[in-house]
Amino acid sequence: MKTGPIVAAHIKMIRACLIFFVFVAVIFFSRPVYALTITPVVVRRDVKPGEVFMVSLQVRNDLNVSVSLSSEIKSISQSPSTNSVVIFSDTPSFHSAISWIKSPKDGIILEPGKTIPYPLSVRVPTAAEPGGWSAAALVSPKPLIATSEGAIQVQEKIATVLLFSVPGEVVVQERIKSFTTDKSWYMNLPVKFSLDYLNNGTVHTTPMTMITIRNWRGKIVSEIPVNQELRTVLPKNERVFIASWRMPFANDAFGLIKTLLVIPPAWGKMTASVTVGPSVDSQTATLTFWLIPIVPIVIALFIIFILLLWYRRALMRLRQSAPAEKDSER
């Protein structure tokens, strides 16, 4: 009786079982530890002094185990960096609604795959000043009990931003802290503009403006929209908006090569200006930069040089052939 094939079959079976167990282990043990969904992301609401109401968030548990929820209300402020950093703090910032909001008690159990309403009760003080107020509700699975030694414990929180507007006499004052380009001269587009915007008023603002670019003769050559994403700036906060003047085909296939080779719509000394704020109290900032498309110019000069060379040679050939024709006629 031959035992070789039987042993080989056993080995194959064991190998298949091992692969199956590894596969199952990967499936079951690589599940995320936290997986929460919160809705909505931002709550915007007009409120009146003395008003009491509920804001109902929805929280879903995307895990296959129950979690115990905890939440906290924080003050928010914005950082003047290019990305949209929100700084959460326990210290009330200007027009912070942190004291208006009460979140549910910790310990609400959320079953796997379930969505529950997560109500926040809001009580607007009767003496609330008119303007924009803000806070954030941070929801997380139950906080870790203690930091174990020799390890880095990580917790995940998801936040809903709450923006309230109290009607009344408000101050709208928008200012430009700085308006710059990343370079003073460019070989070609894109030109990257950076607008450091300060909301010095008492309302939330969504600055939407245009950067107007003029050539050395004062003719408008382009207008670049700023804050197309309609981002909000909190009162007494600042935010940096980035806008680029780029070729219309910059995002096409071979857009980078095209941008390098094609002469931009205007070149030379350029002036860019931007205005923020309502017409009665607006502020304008202006800057200049140079746009000298060296690569297309060099290519154009090279082509002209080649053409001149070719013309000169053709002329010389013509001159050389002319006496020869005269000699043959004789």
Place this chain on the structure above:
Amino acid sequence: MKKSFLRKNFEQIILVTLLLLYPAKLFASVMSSTNFAIYVDTVSVGGLRSTSTNFGLFDNLADVGGSPTSSTSTSYRVDSGFIASSPDPSITANLSTSNISLGTLSDSAVRTDSHTITVTTNSPTGYTTTMTTDGNLRDCCGHNITGVGDGSVSAGSNEYGIRTSGSEGQQNSSDIAPSASGFVIASASGPITSSQTTITFKAAMASAGLTPGSYSQSVTYTTVGNF
């Protein structure tokens, strides 16, 4: 005696009223199943989906007030019409593991461990995830491992830092020291599905100067929709 119009046509009036009201209720409801939800619908007479390499455009006809433009002011925006409607944006954050273990540090190698945060949002302005800590990486007795300052955690020096990887990672180019004041580790400027950012923790020690023992820290990732 002649019957009034109301009495004479009572049954027909009730029937017509019910027929008018029933579809209104039907069309106003959210239609959903296990895998999808249609949060808003309309009865219209046309419209299609037009696409090119870079753009997709949904349009419909006969939507009164459905101008494609927005009405805006400094503080407000109104997007009118059926096309502009959208569900309440939501944000989902998944963390692959809550425990990072760097093991026993040595002066000959940089110890690393990593995990992944996965974020999905339909928010039109995207999301930002920030990282904060409860203090330094420290032992029981007040000794700290210094946060990296030169952009790279190197073997043979007392350094600790993190680096991100992934399309939305914001600290992909150099190692940075985790801090209590916090910094952005991942962000996207528009709706995104399963945006994965891997955070790699790194630590190293010099042959002298670091007190032997267990060092620990608590780190918090906060994910918020951009606004």
